[in-house]
Amino acid sequence: MQAGAQYKYELLWIILLASCASFVIQSLAANLGVVTGKHLAEQCRSEYPKVPNFMLWIIAEIAVVACDIPEGINTSLLFCYLIGTAFALNMLFSMPVWIGVPLTGLSTMVLLKIQKYGVRKLEFLIAILVFTMAISFFVELHYSKPDPGEILHGLFVPQLKGNGATGLAISLLGAMVMPHNLFLHSALVLSRNIPRSTTGIKKACRFYLIESGLALMVAFLINVSVISVSGAVCNAPNLSPEDRANCENLDLNKASFLLRNVLGKWSSKLFAIALLASGQSSTITGTYAGQYIMQGFLDLKLKPWLRNLLTRCLAIIPSLIVSLIGGSAGAGKLIIIASMILSFELPFALVPLLKFTSCKTKMGSHVNSIWITALTWIIGLLIMGINIYYIVTSFIKLLLHSHMKLVAVIFCGIIGFAGIAIYLASIAYLVLRKNREATPLVETLPRQDIVNMQSDVTL
Template sequence: MAACFFGELSYVKPPAADVLKGMFIPNLKGNGATADAIALLGALIMPHNLFLHSALVLSRRIPGSVRGINDVCRFYLLESGFSLFVAFLINVSVISVSGTVCSAKNLSGDNIDQCNDLTLNSASFLLKNVLGKSSSTVYAIALLASGQSSTITGTYAGQFIMQGFLDLKMRKWVRNLVSRCIAITPSLIVSIIGGSSGAGRLIIIASMILSFELPFALIPLLKFSSSATKMGPHKNSIYIIVVSWILGLGIIGINIYYLSTSFVDWLIHNNLPKTGKVLIGILVFPLMAIYILTVMYLTFRRDTVVTFIEPLKLEPVAQMCMEGGHANADGVFEQNHVPFREDLADIPFPE
């Protein structure tokens, strides 16, 4: 799919200046543009993948030293950053191709109708310049592959969360069956009842829910990784802390702004009787307040529990051996000198 859209991008040749302007200057126009932007944010980041990326660092052979652990984190940062950069390029190419094709002056009547209601179900016509009649088939295969990829990452993230946080273990086939049923059953019901338009709308709603859930994964992760009592010498630098919190608060602010303004706008302009509006407001406004208060609680909650223990600090020889990743004079490290958490060290990895 990336190759097809990159090829289509070279064919339609969108204006480079407008592409760069759209990448760095936010500009939301049209009905539902803000909702689509929030949905895109949730679909790209996905709160459960924050746990998955953190857990996958432990899947490497990690040297027992500060320098070794920092190297492992840096290498995985490069890997995940590269994959997100490729995803960013694909999104840019999709948006650029669709904008260029749909703004062309020589469109047929069918293409104009498809551009006016551009969804996953109708976007395959954008690739006709590169793939011709096979564009719909290749596009369907790419959508299936992306769905499988998303399901696999969700299953892995669920395993780490269930085993790491809840100590909940189950057979692999049972976990896969439960995860797939929970993921597929609602989508299947909506697709049967609402058709392709209902399924497309469900994707937007589900992605928006993921965006609204981001603070509950992002804030604890930022606070944990920036705490010296939790991470010791591996905590985030001041630059990463500042940039991360600015981006995180920006995401939270956008979600809260959209949630409040869109509901108030809907409440004012719907055709319900005043009694119905009052009842819905009494029900929804407290839920919105609970959401905002919970986010504020996570942000300002203080955690003074020390979990990082560094007993070798007062033993220079042992500290130098550990820093270099070497054993002590007897050839082994003494377990009581290694700063690790037993409850975290025994989490089994996905097979």
């Protein structure tokens, strides 16, 4: 919404790029779990030495905290925030944001307990509410009448104009290609009963490819409509002074005015209800991701309720502090900052995934083809290039425009560039390090042949 309000349709190409990247990357994550029988965190634990593995765990936990604040429902990415749920409670019941944050965590714990009695019903209810919001934006898209030519231009002509465009583009990337999704997606496929044969594995990989494609197509349409609506409404020539003020400082408390043409006075209530439901769904997703990450990297045998409590506390504490200090405005800024953190941390999940799925000894006959390998590395390098460009240029601008004394500027510059060097060196380590030699998976044999082979070996 902020991308549309500030830059109209100029950042739509980021949505297209991120959707394509998510499609390729999520399919690789699913393939890794299906073929190897281990999710990404478990593969990292068995692949890397203790110190790098521990550091990757810390980075993954930070990513869970960051994505639990502005996280979308898996791939739909529509207004699903831990803070967003607090905003919804504020809009529905005039409840302060700082009270809504801990209530969100408690309600998530309750839902995690209740869902074992009917998780499909809970998912169906949330899906209805989210798609109600999606339909509202599709109808609003008709009322706002954006220029189709400008939308196509924004989709296929990359541009980053303005001081904040690069930062907002990185936030969009981080909010759509989320590190926790790679760990979660590679783990969720393990809950299915997949035949351990070449045909069975290929069918499963094809199924998850189609599933991701359909979900991301819906996500793409929703995100394009949201940006197009906010771009058309906030850049209309006959915009009222009140709406113009809302567009200049757009946050979740004010965003319901975008649906006023469709829903009238009920726009804020429906927006809040859908926001509340999707926020709950996203925090459940974040909880599951935290469980898989903690279990995979550390192999901790904690009870589920304790893992849930740890994950919730890690997400709630920073949100609560910011909402207490900065209110709704500070919480809104935290959403963008958290999304940027996700983008910066993406290489630490993406690079291991690309290396594992391109490894013959791990994937056997299901290893990435040369074309897929080249495409995924190009995507990864583009994302890393945008991140590095933004970090370096922003830090240089910060130093040049600071009012500190020269000695302080030099000192901060040394520390800052040392941190950037460590960041680059860490990524280079993951890229250049050779995979360990592993025993090839016996996934090309039917289950009975594997049993017979094991019997022969025993004899």
